[in-house]
Amino acid sequence: MGEVVPTSAAVGIDIGGTKTVAGVVDANGTVRGCRWLRTEPERGFEAAVARLIRAVEEVMAEVGLRADQLCGIGIGCAGPVDPRTGRIHNPYTLRGWEDCDVVSPLRERFGVPVCLENDADAAVVGEWWVGAGRGADPVVMLTFGTGVGGGVIHRGRIYRGAEGQHPELGHLQVAEGGPQCYCGRCGCLESLASGTALGTAGARWGWADARAVLAAADEGHPEAQALVRRAVEAAADAAWTLAHTFLPARLILGGGLMAVLYDQWARAIERRWTGATQFRPSSVKVCRAALGELAGMVGAAALGMGLLARPE
C-alpha cells in the first residue's frame, strides 16, 4: 500500500520585501506546489493583495486542491506585524503598507481561518515542524540575508515577549563602535553580519554588494577577508549570547549568506564554545536550515493549519 496522501491542506504565504511565495502544504509538511511572485510594495497594498489572491487560486488549481479541502491560510510577513490584529506595519521594507489588514481580504475570499505572523517566526516554525529543528525544544533560528532575522520556539510555541512582541535577534549588541543601525544602536549583529552590512562596508573598496565581497574574499583580498571575518566574529558573539539566554537545543543558521558561508560560520561558533563552562556546549547543536527559501512558507502553512497555539 502506498503512503496516505492527506486530502486536506493549508496554504502558506511568505511575503518579503522583494519576493513573495504562496504554496500548498499538506498535513505531513509536504509542499505540493508553490508559486513565486514579486512583492512590488511600491505598487500599493491593494494591488499586492489582488496578486496574492490570484497566486493562491492558481497554485490551488495547479495541485488540484478544492476550496472545501483548504483548512486554513497562514501568512509570514516581513515585520513588524501584529499577529493579534492581522495587520502589517512595516515602514522599512514594505514602505507604504502601514497598518494594512492582510488577513480580512484572504479570509473573505477563501472562507477559512487566516493568520499572520512575522516572517522570521514563520521560518522557525517551518524548520521546527519538518526541517532542521524537528523534535528539538527550544529552537532558535538566525537568518542571514539582506538583514538578520530570528525566531524562537519554546515549549512548542513561538516565543513572545512583552505586549506580544517577538525577539529581534538581529539586533543583539555584539561589538563596541560598530556601524550605526536603524535599530538605534551601533554594533548590533545585523550592522555587521547582514548582506547589507557586507555590501555597505565593501562599497569603500569598490565592491558592488555582499556577493562581490564574498567573491573578493575567496580570491584572497585582505580587506574583503577582514569584512567576512568581522561578520563571522559578530555571528559567533551572538551565538554565545544566545547560548546563555535562550539556550536552544538547536541553533539553526539560514538565509542567503549561509548558502556560501555555513561551514565557516558553524565552525567558528563551535570553536567559540570550546572552554565554555556555564552551559554544556554539546547540548546546543548548530545546524544548517533544511528548508531553504521555503521555510517561512511551510511554517506559515503550519500556522494556517492551527498546528501551534494562536497568539493570546
Added chain:
Amino acid sequence: MGEVVPTSAAVGIDIGGTKTVAGVVDANGTVRGCRWLRTEPERGFEAAVARLIRAVEEVMAEVGLRADQLCGIGIGCAGPVDPRTGRIHNPYTLRGWEDCDVVSPLRERFGVPVCLENDADAAVVGEWWVGAGRGADPVVMLTFGTGVGGGVIHRGRIYRGAEGQHPELGHLQVAEGGPQCYCGRCGCLESLASGTALGTAGARWGWADARAVLAAADEGHPEAQALVRRAVEAAADAAWTLAHTFLPARLILGGGLMAVLYDQWARAIERRWTGATQFRPSSVKVCRAALGELAGMVGAAALGMGLLARPE
C-alpha cells in the same frame, strides 16, 4: 474582622557561597520568620546539612509552625544545580560540594516535598510572586553581587533551555577585549559589572574591593569613575540584548551593588533605549528588586509550596 492568617506555610532556603537563610513563608508570601547562618562550605556538606536542619527546626519553633502545617520546602542554591535530581554541583562557590544530594536528607527529616532550584531562578520567582515582578510576564531579573546572576519567568514558569539548563545571564557577551572570565570568554557582563570585576580592576589603584571603588568614584577619582562607567555601560549593553531576546515586561535589577547604584544604572538603561525601533521601550519597564536579600528564600518557599510547575 482581621486578615486571615494562613495556618499552613512553606520553608524557603537560600544557600549562597557565604551565607544561607532559612525562613517560613505563608501562602500570601508573608515572611513569618527567618534565620541567617554561615554556609561554611569548607566544613563539608554533611555538617552544612545538619546546621540547615537545625535552622529550619528553630525558625519553625520560633514562628509556631507545627510539622503538620508545613506543606513543603524549597531550596535555592548557588548553581550549577540539577532540579531534576536535587543535586548540587558547584565547584566555584561551594567547593567540595560536588554531586551532593541536598533534597533527600531534608525530605527524610521533615516528611514533605522538597525541591531544589538555582538561586537566581529562586530569586526571580520570589520577585515575580510578591515583589517587583508581580503580575508581569515575561520577567527577567539580573542580580549584581559578587557575580552577576539572572533568571527568567516566561508564561508563568522558570525559563529552561536545552537539557533543562537555565540561562546564565551574567555571561552575555557585551564588550570586545574585556577581562577573561571563568565562563570561557573575555568581556562578558560579569567580567565587567560584578563586584568581583570592580574589585579586581580597582586593585591596580590600591582599592581593596568594589565598595572601595564605589567610594572612590563618589569622591571624584577619575579611575574609579571610569571603572563604574565601564560597568554601567556593560549593564546597559546587556539590557539592550535582553530587550531584543527575552523582551521582558519587567527587567528587575537586584543584588548588593544595586543598593548603591540602582538609580544611575536604571537611568543609563533607559537612556540607551531612546531611539530604539525594534521593540517598544515603554513595554519593558526597568525596576528595582523589592525583596532585597530575601528574594531567593521567598521564591524557594513558593516553589516548595508547588506554586510553579515542577521541572520535567
